[in-house]
Amino acid sequence: MGFHPDRIESLKTAISEAVTNAIEHGNQHDEAMKVVVLLTARDDGLVISVADQGQKILPQEHTTPSPQIADVMERSDKGGWGIWLIRELMDEVEFTTAPSGGNQVRMVIHLEP
Template sequence: MTPQSNRVVELRIPSELGYEKIAREAVATVAHRLNFTKEKVEDIKTAISEACTNAIRYGSGSDARMKVVVILTADEDKLDILIKDPGASGAPPIDIDIPDIDGMVEGKRRLGGMGLYIIRELVDEAGFVEASDEDEGNQFRMVIYRVEDNKKESSPEAKASGSENGGLA
C-alpha cells in the first residue's frame, strides 16, 4: 500500500472487552504502511483501543451479540478512523474534562472517565459525528494526519462536524 492509494479496511468485532485488541493490531499495520512514526503509531493504537473500549462498554453494553464496526480509511495525507456502535447507552457525552486525578485519589470522583481525554490528546481530530439515515447508534471519528503541520490545516468540514456534534478537537 502506497501513501497515494486510498484503501478502506472494515472490521466487525464482537462487543466484548478484549476484542478492541483486534482493532489495535489492524490499525497498527495500516499506520505502519502509511509510514507514520513509531510514536505516532503507538498514539493511534492507544486512541483506537480507548474508542473501541467505549463503544463496547457504553455503546453496546458489553453485549457480545452486538457488533462494533471499525472503518479505517487510509489516503494520501491522513488516516481516518470511524467507529460505529449500536448506541445502547443513548447520546454520547458532549463535554470532555481534564481528568480530576486529585479528586479520584481523594475519593471525591469515581475512578475512570479518562478515555476520551486521552484520545483527544493523541489524535488530530476526534469527536462524535451524526449517523446517516441508514445507521443507528453512535459514530465516533478520529483523524490523524501524516504530517504534523496539517493539524493546523484540518478541513473546515471536519471541524464543523466535530463542533456541531460534541466534537472534541
C-alpha cells in the same frame, strides 16, 4: 503509511479507547451487538471510524473537561480518561450518531510533513 513510531502508539491507544467505550458505554456489554472499525487511508493521513450499535445515544458534544488526577485515582473503576485521551492523541475527533443508529467516533491522524 510512514507514521513515526510514537504516532503509531498514539493511534493504537486511541482506537483501543474508542472500541472499549463502544463496548462498555454504547453496546452496554451486550455480546450480540457489534462494534465496527473502519480505517480509510488518505494522502495526508488516516481516518478511523468506530461505531457501536447501542440504543443509548451518547451526547454528541462531549465537553468532558480534563480529569483531575486526584479525582480519577480515588475512583475504584479508574474510568473517565477515554474521551480525554482520544482527543489528546488524535488530530481531529468528532462524535456523532452512526448512520445505522448507535454512536460513532471519527478520528483523524495526520501524516507529518
